[in-house]
Amino acid sequence: MQPEPTTGLRHRTVEVPAGRLHLVEQGTGPLVLLVHGFPESWYSWRRQLPALAAAGYRAVAIDVRGYGRSSKPAATEAYRMLDLVEDNAAVVRALGEERAVVVGHDWGSNIAAVSALLHPETFRAVGLLSVPYAPPGGPRPTDVFGPIGGPEQEFYVSYFQEPGRAEAEIEPDVRGWLAGFFAALSGDTLPAPDQADPHFVARGGQLRDRFPDGPLPAWLSEDDLDVYAAEFERTGLTGALNRYRNMDRDWEDLASHRGVPIKQPSLFIGGALDASTTWMSDAIEAYPTTLPGLSASHILEACGHWIQQERPDEVNGLLTDWLATLAD
Template sequence: MVDVNGVRLHIAEQGDGPLVVLLHGFPESWHSWHRQFGPLADAGFRVVAPDQRGYGRSDHPDEVDAYSIFHLVGDVVGLVRALGEEKAFVVGHDWGAPVAWHTALLRPDMVLGVAGLSVPPPFRGTQPPLATMDKRFGGRFYWNYFNRPGVADTEFGRDVRTTLRKFFYSASGSAPRTGGVEQPLVSPGQGWLDTMTDPEVLPEWFTEDDLDALTESFSGGFTGALNWYRNLDRNWELTAPWHGAVVSRPALYIYGDRDLVPAFPGTPELIEKLPDLMPSLWRKPLELAGCGHWTQQERPQEVNAALIDFLRAHS
């Protein structure tokens, strides 16, 4: 347990060498990186993965505005300092990726290199994101659903294990697809879980033990994690001074071709242009064929190899 930025964070740690901070996404925990700890530590790095604020055994502030991007970046900065380091590599998946990208954007002096999985580098739009998605999808986009106070919290909390089992299977590359990747929409009168398949058998990469660990981490509910989404428009307002700014630190981007996030409106075009938009990008974005949303869990060998190459190149 580490005290940083006004909250207490639970961390897992292994290895010695340059610090690598691994940031999980939604709905996950530090355990999402358990297949990265050994290989990265064996490669000569000090690996630390926190339960981010609102998750697992870390603190869950009650106030919605305690989950802004400034708070989340502040937690990373505070964690690096609390671990006795001045600089670190920062790696994030899903929601952890925007935190990693913004840490590199706001505090480049502390970042040796940054890697994002699933979510590409931040290029701030001209309109607030919630309003944009509300208009495009008539209020059915899952961000808008998550912003209805108490609604998703209640739905997901009814049966935590079933919620997580559905999430992880339905968003993975293991789930069957009738066509391309569909947008994550919630129809009126339905919950998000109503659209998801509950598998009889879990994929090989996501075991019952993994599900046990994840279920335990959400024993306190989903509100803290959902509060991250409830700051999307606030984050857009707060980051106005960085509009048009580009991450300057060495960067790596990895995504699956069956992931729903890289298929969000405008994102495929952004990914295609990334090598031109970001001179700091190390090699071109790495696309993993047949991989869904849970990048480092579905494809640990490819992700670990890419991360180790990147970390060694910039240590």
């Protein structure tokens, strides 16, 4: 099986605060900016670009700073949320546009949400995939994640905090690690409820110790996996992991926005088998307060974390239907 067709896709780089940001675009019309999560790239939107273009939109998927062909600043603090938001705003300007709809998945969902929160004049609507919106605030993130798991295991977010630690696990076998990570969070290959949770690391162990040992998820071909692996084998994982290493900085940077809702039109799509959806069910229940402009919240049955790749036709339909309700 070959990777998804790339006919009609236009690759380019634009100037942003990070240096240069690589993006892929297709179609003409109102701008829809697509922001990926960890550990992905613009390629995670390969099935949305042609669908959005066919529906009359200018669909643009970026490589977030530190990923793919975008600039990779050396400093850990260069990956704080405020900087990624400014990258998004700069992309809109570089494309000659004044406003855009921003749609994000996983970490991209958080980045999209804060982009809409801080720049409502630029981002007229926001779509959130997999990770619900929770307004800034609450306790310091590392204080929350540290105790999760107890003395016998460590939450993956805490495991990612120390520079070089996760890299030492992943980078000797990027392709194998990605295959396991994707499978661990996919609806058709995730571990059974009675098996060890892959979101945790046994003390002294590695995250991959709990990845399923079996076939790739149905949505991921060997060639698709090659695309992802080739990018991370070239760039390493530090830029991607630095997003996790800025969570406390984000908490401080966004202190003045604690509890602030996003008022623009919004959409949420989650997977019923995704821990991001189940762990953050309280955030979804709070949407009438935190997302007063919410058009709809959809939970896709039997779907895991990689929602726009696992269920592209459903996600494309929900996105295009929602976009059609928005004023240009």
